[in-house]
Amino acid sequence: MVRDVDRVLVSRQAIAVRVRELGRRLARDLENELAREGHADDAGRVVLVPILTGSIVFVADLLRELPMKLSVGVVAISSYPGRSVESKGAAIRGELPPNLAGRHVVIVDDIFDSGQTLSLVRRLIEAQRPASLRVCVLLRKDKPRAVPCPEPDYVGFDIPDEFVVGYGLDFDGYYRNHPEIVSLRGAARTH
Ligand code: IMP
Ligand code: MG
Numbered sequence: 001m002v003r004d005v006d007r008v009l010v011s012r013q014a015i016a017v018r019v020r021e022l023g024r025r026l027a028r029d030l031e032n033e034l035a036r037e038g039h040a041d042d043a044g045r046v047v048l049v050p051i052l053t054g055s056i057v058f059v060a061d062l063l064r065e066l067p068m069k070l071s072v073g074v075v076a077i078s079s080y081p082g083r084s085v086e087s088k089g090a091a092i093r094g095e096l097p098p099n100l101a102g103r104h105v106v107i108v109d110d111i112f113d114s115g116q117t118l119s120l121v122r123r124l125i126e127a128q129r130p131a132s133l134r135v136c137v138l139l140r141k142d143k144p145r146a147v148p149c150p151e152p153d154y155v156g157f158d159i160p161d162e163f164v165v166g167y168g169l170d171f172d173g174y175y176r177n178h179p180e181i182v183s184l185r186g187a188a189r190t191h
Contacts, residue, residue: 001178004188009164010139010157010181018156019058019138023065026106026136026154030068033104033132041068045131046104049097051121052076054110057168057176058138058156062108073097075124077117083172083189090116092124100128110168111139115149122149138167139181157181 034041046066050059052074063072076093107121118135125133136154143161159181165171166178171189175182 001175004175004184005178006183006185008180008182009159010167012179015138015156015167015180016061019061020065022136022154022156023062026062026134027066027068029134030066030104030106034068037131044069044071045102046070046106047097047100047130048072049100049105049107049121049125050074051107051109051117053176054168054170055108055138058110059108062136073100075121077121079114079117090120092120096124096128098128100125100130102129102131104132105130105134107133107135109135109137109152111141111164112137112149112152112155113141113143115145115147118152119147119149139164139169 030046031041034043034045039045046068048059048063048070050056050072075096077090078093079090105125107118107125109118112118122133135152137152138156140152140155140158141161142158162183164181164183165175166181168176170176171184
């Protein structure tokens with residue numbers, strides 16, 4: 001796996017520091033939201049919605065920075081079927097978490113790329129009328145979005161418009177377990 005790495009864009013250490021910062025900011029914002037409503041932070045009104053499969057590593061680290069009582073409801077979206085590196089449009093696979101009405105929802109995704117995934121998931125969740133909706137992504141690619149989509153509220157790192165893997169992101173299902181964000185050597189994409 002290490003042989004396939006071209007360049008490290010974000011180190012393990014930098015990810016760890018930034019995820020803790022994002023977690024602290026998100027926790028503070030959610031706690032303020034709950035306080036404004038007169039709810040204690042153990043009221044169980046917060047729901048994290050990680051988008052599978054790319055967000056699994058990020059959300060596992062992020063949610064442990066959030067001290068309030070919360071639940072997790074995953075949504076599965078596929079946008080890069082197989083060995084493609086260009087978005088083919090977002091499609092939902094399976095059910096959206098139910099009962100988001102009146103809850104404080106945080107969508108968590110690995111990367112804001114064309115914007116198609118987040119624009120679809122936002123729309124579907126807004127239809128359930130949550131009390132608030134936030135979007136938290138680890139990475140944002142520097143490129144024009146293919147569809148109109150609001151910017152995420154929390155962004156870990158801005159990166160150039162290149163294909164990356166690691167810390168949950170895959171190529172053809174592989175490299176999700178690589179602990180840093182890296183680009184792949186050309187050869188790794190062809191064998
Ligand atoms: P979007 O719908 O084009 O914004 O794409 C979002 C999804 O595509 C992300 O959640 C990722 O799963 C996947 N994706 C986008 N860019 C990359 C990349 O550079 N590497 C791996 N997966 C990516
Ligand atoms: Mg994804």
